[in-house]
Amino acid sequence: xxxxxxxxxxxxxxxxxxxxxxxxxxxxxxxxxxxxxxxxxxxxxxxxxxxxxxxxxxxxxxxxxxxxxxxxxxxxxxxxxxxxxxxxxxxxxxxxxxxxxxxxxxxxxxxxxxxxxxxxxxxxxxxxxxxxxxxxxxxxxxxxxxxxxxxxxxxxxxxxxxxxxxxxxxxxxxxxxxxxxxxxxxxxxxxxxxxxxxxxxxxxxxxxxxxxxxxxxxxxxxxxxxxxxxxxxxxxxxxxxxxxxxxxxxxxxxxxxxxxxxxxxxxxxxxxxxxxxxxxxxxxxxxxxxxxxxxxxxxxxxxxxxxxxxxxxx
Amino acid sequence: xxxxxxxxxxxxxxxxxxxxxxxxxxxxxxxxxxxxxxxxxxxxxxxxxxxxxxxxxxxxxxxxxxxxxxxxxxxxxxxxxxxxxxxxxxxxxxxxxxxxxxxxxxxxxxxxxxxxxxxxxxxxxxxxxxxxxxxxxxxxxxxxxxxxxxxxxxxxxxxxxxxxxxxxxxxxxxxxxxxxxxxxxxxxxxxxxxxxxxxxxxxxxxxxxxxxxxxxxxxxxxxxxxxxxxxxxxxxxxxxxxxxxxxxxxxxxxxxxxxxxxxxxxxxxxxxxxxxxxxxxxxxxxxxxxxxxxxxxxxxxxxxxxxxxxxxxxxxxxxxxxxxxxxxxxxxxxxxxxxxxxxxxxxxxxxxxxxxxxxxxxxxxxxxxxxxxxxxxxxxxxxxxxxxxxxxxxxxxxxxxxxxxxxxxxxxxxxxxxxxxxxxxxxxxxxxxxxxxxxxxxxxxxxxxxxxxxxxxxxxxxxxxxxxxxxxxxxxxxxxxxxxxxxxxxxxxxxxxxxxxxxxxxxxxxxxxxxxxxxxxxxxxxxxxxxxxxxxxxxxxxxxxxxxxxxxxxxxxxxxxxxxxxxxxxxxxxxxxxxxxxxxxxxxxxxxxxxx
Numbered sequence: 001x002x003x004x005x006x007x008x009x010x011x012x013x014x015x016x017x018x019x020x021x022x023x024x025x026x027x028x029x030x031x032x033x034x035x036x037x038x039x040x041x042x043x044x045x046x047x048x049x050x051x052x053x054x055x056x057x058x059x060x061x062x063x064x065x066x067x068x069x070x071x072x073x074x075x076x077x078x079x080x081x082x083x084x085x086x087x088x089x090x091x092x093x094x095x096x097x098x099x100x101x102x103x104x105x106x107x108x109x110x111x112x113x114x115x116x117x118x119x120x121x122x123x124x125x126x127x128x129x130x131x132x133x134x135x136x137x138x139x140x141x142x143x144x145x146x147x148x149x150x151x152x153x154x155x156x157x158x159x160x161x162x163x164x165x166x167x168x169x170x171x172x173x174x175x176x177x178x179x180x181x182x183x184x185x186x187x188x189x190x191x192x193x194x195x196x197x198x199x200x201x202x203x204x205x206x207x208x209x210x211x212x213x214x215x216x217x218x219x220x221x222x223x224x225x226x227x228x229x230x231x232x233x234x235x236x237x238x239x240x241x242x243x244x245x246x247x248x249x250x251x252x253x254x255x256x257x258x259x260x261x262x263x264x265x266x267x268x269x270x271x272x273x274x275x276x277x278x279x280x281x282x283x284x285x286x287x288x289x290x291x292x293x294x295x296x297x298x299x300x301x302x303x304x305x306x307x308x309x310x311x312x313x314x
Numbered sequence: 315x316x317x318x319x320x321x322x323x324x325x326x327x328x329x330x331x332x333x334x335x336x337x338x339x340x341x342x343x344x345x346x347x348x349x350x351x352x353x354x355x356x357x358x359x360x361x362x363x364x365x366x367x368x369x370x371x372x373x374x375x376x377x378x379x380x381x382x383x384x385x386x387x388x389x390x391x392x393x394x395x396x397x398x399x400x401x402x403x404x405x406x407x408x409x410x411x412x413x414x415x416x417x418x419x420x421x422x423x424x425x426x427x428x429x430x431x432x433x434x435x436x437x438x439x440x441x442x443x444x445x446x447x448x449x450x451x452x453x454x455x456x457x458x459x460x461x462x463x464x465x466x467x468x469x470x471x472x473x474x475x476x477x478x479x480x481x482x483x484x485x486x487x488x489x490x491x492x493x494x495x496x497x498x499x500x501x502x503x504x505x506x507x508x509x510x511x512x513x514x515x516x517x518x519x520x521x522x523x524x525x526x527x528x529x530x531x532x533x534x535x536x537x538x539x540x541x542x543x544x545x546x547x548x549x550x551x552x553x554x555x556x557x558x559x560x561x562x563x564x565x566x567x568x569x570x571x572x573x574x575x576x577x578x579x580x581x582x583x584x585x586x587x588x589x590x591x592x593x594x595x596x597x598x599x600x601x602x603x604x605x606x607x608x609x610x611x612x613x614x615x616x617x618x619x620x621x622x623x624x625x626x627x628x629x630x631x632x633x634x635x636x637x638x639x640x641x642x643x644x645x646x647x648x649x650x651x652x653x654x655x656x657x658x659x660x661x662x663x664x665x666x667x668x669x670x671x672x673x674x675x676x677x678x679x680x681x682x683x684x685x686x687x688x689x690x691x692x693x694x695x696x697x698x699x700x701x702x703x704x705x706x707x708x709x710x711x712x713x714x715x716x717x718x719x720x721x722x723x724x725x726x727x728x729x730x731x732x733x734x735x736x737x738x739x740x741x742x743x744x745x746x747x748x749x750x751x752x753x754x755x756x757x758x759x760x761x762x763x764x765x766x767x768x769x770x771x772x773x774x775x776x777x778x779x780x781x782x783x784x785x786x787x788x789x790x791x792x793x794x795x796x797x798x799x800x801x802x803x804x805x806x807x808x809x810x811x812x813x814x815x816x817x818x819x820x821x822x823x824x825x826x827x828x829x830x831x832x833x834x835x836x837x838x839x840x841x842x843x844x845x846x847x848x849x850x851x852x853x854x855x856x857x858x859x860x861x862x863x864x865x866x867x868x869x870x871x872x873x874x875x876x877x878x879x880x881x882x883x884x885x886x887x888x889x890x891x892x893x894x895x896x897x898x899x900x901x902x903x904x905x906x907x908x909x910x
Contacts, residue, residue, distance in 0.1 A: 018453050023465055026480075140594035142545050144552055145568055145586040152575040152582075210737035213694040214801075216716070218752055218808065219724030228751075232742045244455075251458035255549050259572075266460075270553055273464040273471070281468045285461060292456045308742060308788045 004310070008300050012293035019289040020072070023282045024065045072286070078279040080272075087283045090268060095287065097166060097264035098253060101180060102291075105187035105249050110242065112188070113195025118234075120196065121203035122226065131196055138193030143252035147186035147259040154182055164261035183256045190252065191245050198241050202234040209233075236307045239299060246295050250288060344606060351602020354595035361592060365411040374402035376409040377560045385578045395580040397570055403581050407588055410562035414547060417478050417556060421543035424482025425489060426536055430528065432486070433493025434520060438501060447490060454487030459546055467555045474556060481546065489535050496531050500524050530607030537600035541593040548589050564589055638706040643844050644668040644691070644812055648703035651686045651695065651868075660686045662868040663703060668812065673838065673845040675855040675862035675876070679891070683868040684848050688816050691846075692730055693718070708811065724755055729805035733817040735797035739789035745800050746785035749773070752807035772803040776833060795826035802833065809841070816848045831857055852895040856880065864888045 059067075068078065077087035120131040155163025161182050167175035206212065207230060215225050254266030261267070265284055272280035304310045345352040364371065374392075379401030386396045394403035436447035462484045463477075470477035500506065501524070509519050550556055551565025559566060564585050571582030638645045644667065651661035661683040668674045678684045689695045691705050693716030705713045707726065715723060732738040740748060749769035754760050760768065766785075773781035776799040789797055798818060805813055815834070819827035835858065838845060847858055855862050855876060863873040864885065872885040883889040 015453055015456065018449075019457065022453075026465065026469060136594050136597060137590065139597065140541070140590040141586065142548055142568070142589050142593075144549055145582075145589065148568065148572040148575070148582065149586075152572065156576060208696070210732050210734060211740050213689075213692075213696075214730055214732060214738045214804075215740075216694055217692050217723070217728065217730040218755065218804070219720050219722075219726075220751075220755060221720035224720075229740050229743070233740065236742070247456065247458050251460040254458070254460040254464065255552070258553060269461060269464045273468045274554065276468055276471075278468065281465055285457070285465050288458055288461045289456065292458075296456065306742070308744075309790060 004304055005297060005301055008297055012297060015293060016286065016289055017069070020069065020282065020286045021065055023285045024068065025061065027278050027282055028061050028064070068282075072283075077283040077286075080280050081277045082272075082275045082280075087279050090280065091265065091283055091287055094263060094265040094268045096168070097262050098250075098257070098266060099291070100169075101183055101187070101257070101262065101264060102246070102249050102253050104180060104184040105191060105253070106242070106246050108184060109188040109191025109195055109245065109249070113192045114199050114238065116192070116196040117199025117201075118203055118226070118231065120200045121207065128200060131200060135193040135197045138189050141189065143186060143190055144255035144259055146189050147183065147256045150182045150186050151259060164259075166260075166262045179260075179262070183253075183260045183262060186259075187249055187252050187256050191249055194241070194245055194248075195238070199234065199238055202237045203230060206230045206233045232306065236303070239303050239306060243292075243296050243299050247292055250291065340606070344602060348602035348605060351599050351605075354598040354602070357591070357595045358599065361411060362415065364408055365415045368409050368412045372402075372405035372408045374405040376401065376405045376562050385574060387578065387580055394584045395578060397567075397578075397581050398574050403567075403584055406562035406567060407564070407584060410557070410564050410567060411588075413557045413561070414544070414551070414564045417474060417547045417551075418540060418543045420475055420478035421482040421485070421547065422536060422539050424479040425486040425539050425543070426482075426532065428483040429486035429489025429535070430493050430525070430532060433490040434497050434524060434528075436490065437494040437497025438516075438520060438524070444494070448494070451487040451490040451494075454484055455491075457484070459485055459542070460549060463546055463550055467550065471555055477555075478547075482543070485539070485542065485546075489539065492531060492535055493528060496528055497524055500527055530603065534600050534604045534607065537596045537603060541596035541600075544589065544593055544596070638709055639667060641669060642667040643670045643708060644846065645706040646687070646691065646703070647706070649687065649690060649705065650700065650702035651683070651690045651698055652701045653686070653695075653698035657699075657701065659701070660698070660868050661690065664863075664865070664868075664870045666863045666870060666873050668844050668846055670811065671838070671842045671844055672861070673847060673859045675859035676846060676848045676865065677850065677852075677855060677862050677891075678865035679850060681867075682865040684865050685816055686868075687865070688814050688846070688848050691715075692728065692814060693723075694730075724808070727808055727811045729808045729810035729813050731798070731801045731805050731813065731815045731818050733820055735794055735801050735821065736789050736792070738801050739797060739804075741789055743788075744785070745787050745789065745792070749785075749800075749804055749807065752804050756808050769803075772806055773800070775806070775837070776800070776803045777829075778803075793826075794822050795830065798822065798826075798830055799833065802830075802837070806837065806841075810843050812844045812846065814846045814848070817850070818847070819854065820849075820851075827854075834858070852892060864891065 071078070075088055077091070079085070080087055080090060083090070116131065120128045151163045154160045162175075162179050163182075166179050169176040212225060212230065215229060216222075220228075253264065254269060256262075257264040257266035258270050265287055269281060269284040271277070272284060341352075341355075344355065369376070379396060379399040381400045383392070383396050384398050384400040386392055386400075388395050392402050392404065394407065396402055397406070432447050432450070436444045459481075463481050466477050466480040466484070470480065506519060506523060509523060510516075547556065548563075548565035548568070551563045552569050554569075557563035557566060567581060567585040568589075571579075571585055575582050646664060646666050648663045648665060649661055650659065650663050652659045664683075664687065666674070666676075676684045676687065686695070686698065689698075690700050691712075693712075693714065695716065700713060703713070704711060705715070707728065710726075712718070712726065712728075715726070715728075739745070743751075746766070746769055749772060750762065750765045753765045753768050753772075754762075757765075770781045770785060773784055778784050778796070778799055784792070784796065784800070789800075792800065813834075818834070819830050822830060831854065834845060837843070845858070847854065849855060859876055861873070861875045862879055864871045864879070864887065866887050871887045872879065872883065874884070878884075879888060880892070883892060
């Protein structure tokens with residue numbers, strides 16, 4: 001089992017390099033480079049050449065990437081074009097916002113989605129049909145639309161939670177939690193839809209297995225069959241889709257952060273895109289990739305724990 | 315003479331109905347079998363029409379408004395109201411459809427081309443190419459779409475078509491995987507090899523024989539991708555990338571609507587609904603198309619979905635009391651079983667008895683209702699129910715045992731082993747844990763250690779060679795014979811008076827079959843339990859049973875001691891079943907002897 005995790009971790013490192021190299025290459029395709037962006041349209045050719053040399057932009061692409069990667073591994077992701085702050089400082093601050101947001105949404109979506117899915121699978125056809133409809137709508141509504149509606153209704157109109165803004169945890173834990181409630185709620189709607197449908201289908205599938213009948217004949221109570229046997233088996237496919245749920249939640253988080261004015265990685269990415277802040281956008285892509293890799297590793301470990309087929313294979 | 319005449323021409327002419335069914339266009343099939351998906355298709359087609367017509371059908375100028383009419387709700391003049399600048403929301407929604415769908419279309423087209431091309435390449439080329447492309451697909455799937463979109467927009471925000479094509483390629487990772495998988499499965503078919511042997515160029519094989527068959531898959535994925543792309547495109551537009559104001563797009567309108575939500579929510583609601591309806595339509599269409607192409611619509615899906623109740627329900631009917639004959643363990647009287655929502659009868663009132671300690675065979679061909687009978691006795695009918703009759707066990711009425719409280723079922727002492735030994739064990743539990751669970755359920759006084767000891771005893775009793783080792787294993791690590799032994803061991807935990815064995819040896823090798831039957835007989839000698847053996851195999855009946863019940867089409871043809879059945883079957887069907895039994899057929903030597 002440790003072997004699997006190590007192998008996946010190694011693959012993750014390769015993936016990280018691939019993503020950073022890809023982003024780096026893509027970004028170098030920019031018509032007009034960082035130098036012209038910094039100096040504006042009125043700069044002379046000499047000024048541009050001087051700045052390019054200063055920034056190392058005259059070097060070949062692979063060399064630039066290599067240098068960037070070496071310093072990135074040491075924690076130096078360069079300096080933002082727009083602000084004098086080091087990129088790493090900026091992003092780490094954003095991480096402190098994005099991580100609780102994304103994790104909160106995924107955990108909440110998994111918990112509510114699983115409960116709904118199990119309930120629909122065991123309690124009959126009507127609820128199951130209703131879940132189909134609700135899931136369809138939940139997955140169809142754009143997350144940023146939900147975010148805007150929640151912000152307007154519960155933030156502006158009712159004033160229950162802050163409509164925008166963020167309070168760091170050390171400053172005031174209560175306000176911190178309050179500022180995350182609406183963004184997490186907005187983000188987990190799609191997730192709940194996805195998880196509940198998936199759970200319902202996999203519980204249905206397990207319930208139709210012969211071993212459930214054998215256990216019933218044996219006289220095991222429905223509750224023990226459900227919690228002891230069925231859920232354990234249904235969890236296996238459910239964990240497999242959690243990785244996908246996490247990636248799509250991060251996608252939604254980018255927009256939710258913009259809507260609620262949270263200074264997370266997503267807001268940083270949006271600002272960097274608008275100002276064409278190349279070092280920042282490359283670093284943000286790497287950060288997101290790193291988050292996904294770590295989450296997938298954890299999920300692999302859980303997966304191996306739950307599914308004996310994976311555990312006993314190595 | 316309108317009837318087809320197959321004999322005269324030697325060619326089988328399809329019946330008119332079959333021909334009509336085949337000639338039916340996919341569109342009509344969709345409309346008939348998946349009306350919801352068809353409605354979604356119509357909606358999407360209309361949406362494209364709206365996008366193309368745009369300003370032609372918009373009732374007002376979408377760009378300049380009348381400030382005197384700002385922030386209005388729905389009215390006859392402005393069906394969906396107006397925004398802060400007095401612009402007609404409906405007109406803006408109509409004109410905004412164009413750029414929104416255009417960008418979405420660009421993303422989808424690029425994703426389809428990239429996904430299909432790389433997926434087919436990976437599936438067809440195999441080897442390093444396959445490994446490399448799949449690594450790329452993994453990479454693309456592990457990046458959040460919105461983040462990729464922002465990276466791309468950093469580069470190409472002045473040139474939306476290029477940005478959309480880039481993002482299309484970046485979101486095609488999943489499609490690559492799907493296409494690769496189906497290419498692989500088509501590739502393994504013989505006709506592809508035949509085509510290659512016949513000298514058809516690879517490009518032609520790929521293009522004509524593989525690509526055309528992917529069409530269904532591609533359509534399904536295209537539909538799903540459209541929904542995802544629309545969410546990305548409107549998200550980007552909301553962030554300010556895409557259509558420049560004052561020109562409308564759906565994403566921009568949501569941004570506008572959010573600002574006036576407190577005073578006039580109509581703009582926000584209509585723009586959100588436009589997006590949601592479109593995404594939902596693509597989802598419905600995708601699901602409908604998938605069902606059509608995989609032909610899962612045929613009811614297999616409905617069956618898989620049919621929720622099965624784990625909870626106790628009241629018995630469906632009140633039946634008259636019947637007394638159980640003396641010296642019988644199990645008595646079935648007038649049992650009727652029906653399946654499905656239509657209550658299709660499969661067992662039509664059958665009677666038989668099982669005496670204590672005896673072995674009774676329940677015999678019949680597939681579909682004769684023998685398994686339904688067994689499941690009805692056990693109370694685990696799937697999607698079916700007992701519609702009449704009684705099942706008596708040891709003097710108690712156990713009809714509808716499926717709804718009995720768990721504790722009552724535990725007491726009764728009926729055990730069950732099934733046809734597929736692997737399927738009857740929980741795949742996520744170790745063998746030992748399942749035995750311990752069963753043991754402690756019947757004897758709660760056992761401690762964990764005692765239960766473990768007893769479980770190991772039981773494994774030895776079913777002649778498992780290394781009980782300690784098997785105890786730690788999972789079902790999938792066992793051979794069929796071993797799994798069936800474990801099933802028997804678990805059945806024995808209940809110290810049953812009756813064991814119902816549904817084709818216990820059908821899935822096993824011949825030598826293992828004999829071992830399992832020996833084991834059952836051996837256990838029966840020691841414990842004195844009765845066995846109801848469901849089988850289609852006369853050999854097994856002859857080997858094991860003292861009497862047998864022959865079923866056909868849900869009724870009992872004959873029930874008799876086996877000496878009578880084998881020597882003088884009273885029923886014609888029993889006789890013909892016996893005659894068709896391969897074991898009873900003359901061997902080659904016998905046949906040759908006869909010829910001499």
